[in-house]
Amino acid sequence: MATAKIGDNISFKREGKSYEGIVTVVRENSVIVKYGHNKEKDEPITTIVNHKNYKITKST
Numbered sequence: 001m002a003t004a005k006i007g008d009n010i011s012f013k014r015e016g017k018s019y020e021g022i023v024t025v026v027r028e029n030s031v032i033v034k035y036g037h038n039k040e041k042d043e044p045i046t047t048i049v050n051h052k053n054y055k056i057t058k059s060t
Helices: none
Strands: 009-014 017-026 030-038 043-050 054-058
Touching: 009 030, 009 043
Parallel strands: none
Antiparallel strands: 009 017, 009 054, 017 030, 030 043
8 A cells, every 4th residue: 555645635534424635744654634624714624544544546
């Protein structure tokens, strides 16, 4: 399995729903992903995804 790089688009599942996002940080066991924008707080929605739990959809 390939590890994502910064800027890669990945898909992952959370609570039974599928999401797509852009990798912003790569860590040893996981990546931090921006997958939306909160209009009320005017800030990005981010989450941490383990390397085992995503698929790269578009590589940079």
